[in-house]
């Protein structure tokens with residue numbers, strides 16, 4: 081049985097980076113740039129005023145203060161977007177509005193609060209210093225400079241930067257279409273009546289949500305029974321997708337037929353069974369160049385296997401450079417579980433105490449217990465060789481949520 085690290089390497093070696101597409105910047109949030117983006121021009125395009133005030137020559141107001149004011153003659157104005165057409169000469173001033181272009185001849189802006197206007201006389205009551213309140217041309221970005229790079233994730237600031245640089249459209253990596261097929265005679269879907277002895281098919285939904293969370297497009301193809309012909313039909317329908325996920329039927333039970341079905345459809349098996357708990361019976365291979373993941377059916381096994389193998393694979397396909405959830409160190413707040421054999425991925429809650437990150441398990445670790453996923457902030461990665469896991473021991477925890485947890489407190493309370 082191969083280790084989880086080796087299995088992950090084999091998966092990532094086999095998944096391709098998808099092609100690119102050109103999309104509008106407003107559709108680009110969360111996508112990955114497939115191109116470098118150069119600035120076509122300086123930003124700002126010209127020296128402009130950072131304040132409401134008056135543009136002048138610094139020499140004319142040097143040393144000004146309220147006891148010794150300097151007086152300038154107002155010759156015009158330069159609101160934002162409407163440059164003053166003339167030149168500022170000795171003893172002259174142009175009324176500036178924030179963002180207005182600095183007129184020729186001027187080298188300094190004195191802010192309105194440091195002046196008094198009397199008719200066309202600008203009485204200057206302070207010396208702001210040479211060059212004050214001017215945002216120089218190219219201060220933010222120089223023309224020709226590479227501002228964004230291939231592999232960058234497009235967040236709101238990148239959307240703003242693309243707009244600033246004049247790009248309405250941008251090239252990004254495509255999103256994978258991910259076919260999802262649940263298998264099992266016992267499954268009923270949400271539009272079917274529930275009968276005792278049956279199990280509601282939740283994997284189709286949790287897996288679809290996981291695909292969405294990492295930016296892929298789920299294609300739910302419903303449920304196949306534990307019957308080769310039915311499985312072949314349903315899984316074949318998934319071959320038009322970029323990735324195929326099945327859940328259930330990959331263990332060693334009498335009705336676990338998915339591996340055979342996938343082989344019959346031409347899958348080259350890259351590995352079957354990984355030394356992890358939960359999630360051991362995972363099978364991975366390719367049909368043509370399409371990655372196929374046969375995930376175990378237990379709801380937490382399916383989700384945790386997705387986290388370890390499918391999520392990094394989908395992120396790679398979408399051009400992401402960083403593929404893995406962050407790993408942190410935490411201290412066991414109470415005795416951890418007894419572990420033996422394989423690497424255990426234990427659902428846990430995290431909390432801070434005296435400046436330390438503490439971890440406790442979510443309770444039952446049954447691989448059917450979906451509630452443990454609902455409660456979990458992360459997964460303790462417990463290698464049996466490092467045990468026993470006594471209270472106070474420092475362990476590694478893989479965080480399961482991308483965003484920092486939201487706080488109930490406003491910083492301004």
Ligand code: AMP
Nearest residue numbers: 262264279281282283328329376377378
């Ligand atoms: P299997 O991997 O097919 O042996 O399934 C293991 C366990 O997971 C069984 O108890 C199944 O009922 C359950 N299971 C399998 N598929 C699903 C599914 N799509 N949704 C919820 N539970 C499932």
Ligand code: MG
Nearest residue numbers: 264328329377
């Ligand atoms: Mg089954």
